[in-house]
Amino acid sequence: xTEDLEATILAFLKRAPEWVRRDLTxxxxxxxxxxxxxxxxxxxxxxxxxxx
Numbered sequence: 001x002t003e004d005l006e007a008t009i010l011a012f013l014k015r016a017p018e019w020v021r022r023d024l025t026x027x028x029x030x031x032x033x034x035x036x037x038x039x040x041x042x043x044x045x046x047x048x049x050x051x052x
Contacts, residue, residue, distance in 0.1 A: 004050065012046040 016039065023035030 005047075008046060008050040009043070012043055016042070 020035045020039050020042075023031045024039065026032050026035070
């Protein structure tokens with residue numbers, strides 16, 4: 001993993017909304033699934049933006 005990619009991912013994690021962090025560990029499967037999908041979309045967007 002390059003340092004730039006690692007820095008991009010770390011910056012993304014620091015900005016992740018509290019509701020995503022909370023719901024990723026929720027007991028409710030629906031809440032977890034929604035958080036996982038949102039997290040993946042936000043991470044993909046952050047990585048796309050870093051490529052440009």
